[in-house]
Amino acid sequence: MTSPDSPVNAPGVSRTAFTAAAARAAHLLVDAAPPLFSDPLAAPLLGARAEELLAYHRLHGTHPILAGARAEAVCRSRFTEERLLRVNSGIDQYVILGAGLDSFAYRTPPGRFRVFEVDRPATQAAKRELLDAAGIAVPASVIFVAVDFETDALRDRLVQSGLDPRRPVFVSWLGVTMYLTRAAILATLTVLGGFAPGSEIVADHLLPAELRDAAGNAYAEAVAPMAAEEGEPWHTFLSPAAMAELLRGNGFEVVEQAAQHECAGSGAWNRDDALKPSRLSHLTHARIPLSRRES
Template structure:
């Protein structure tokens, strides 16, 4: 098959969705214990690009940029799913904004969550073709919701696709905000602020240069121009305080914020491989309060 026909090469498909999945897959292949996050389907989801993308990690796994990509991908995934899967939350609707090649719905026993994968239509089409080629069935618990975050808001589309608007929702929004304008980020958060009380969100953001450490700045200086050259330039860097303000303005209460180092348990950083925490990005967990009176 001609490489031009491969789903990842179709116009509008997110290249960073593939590099993020490769980082999750490579963590299980090149990094030592303890495992920070296990995504056993990530390699299969890469399809015919798996060998190419994983070769970089296998051959140059200790390179700071590749190790940094793995640390970034697995820390944010562990942080998010730990909060989603906690007991007695009462939430069974899970919305993944910018789902890319996320595999949660395909490696989780069906029944607990109805999963809504929200992404650009081209990226979704590529993912569904990859699933079919890999022999991975689309479970009935998954609904694909096509949205262009710069042009439209997700909540109305989610309701049209079956989201129950009167019951709380858990939203993950990972690896996306840096590619949007500040206005688009604020508009999306305001839109999500109209979800049912008790709804929660976990999102991440890249830090501005003055809040990064040397490792974080080196990573940004190496990766930023590459993704821009692939048609996905970085637009927005936020401090934790700035993101907290955006969340509060949208009606959310901030539950916790954490940099990469404190996003996972300290013992997971006791490592013999190349993974090290960097001041590159931060995560926020927030919820919509229950109304009183």
């Protein structure tokens, strides 16, 4: 049990970081094998909230909203990490924007990547306490970059933390863009587009209502009000074309775009559980061309 003055209970800690981790953890508990994505550290990182958050999935795992949350969380993580681990261009700097309770750096062998976990100070303080309480060691390759996105310059904070801007980076930006204004998304992409040629990004975004299917709209109608009540309202919905335009306008070329049903291999959705893909969100993988020349 955490104390009332614990960083986990501090104002400003992302509640959606916990619900996303709970969805990844619950996937291994309530859905059929084989899993679409395996995150065995998600449950330990929930700390004292694990029993509460996982109970919802255990008791009501077939509910479309909870199953939808699991599909959303595991699809975007699988898509991103598959592309990160197959990069062969010498990228060894991995930036996780809005890292939350992401566990990549703690369940993969250290050495290949320097991992820069970027998040708000309160959320990072909570995560560090949870890692310590769970007995999960922080590798020397992990750098926590506490950023107040309202006041701090992202590039400056990353460089100050040891990122080499002259060498390419791989950026994941998952579960974040819906909480930002379009102007804030553009500002972040402008920063990311200034990194070295060969840099790559995977970002997800929620689709506008007219591009969602019935399941996607039902999920949005149920979850958006709850997110707003928790102080994290949804602001932005983007079509795949709109996301591609934003990226191209900031120096990226689009490599791939994928819906949920395209995030796993053929036959992965022939399942005996409640997990079903929906048209709720989309993923985009892009890179800065190597042919770009710095002015």
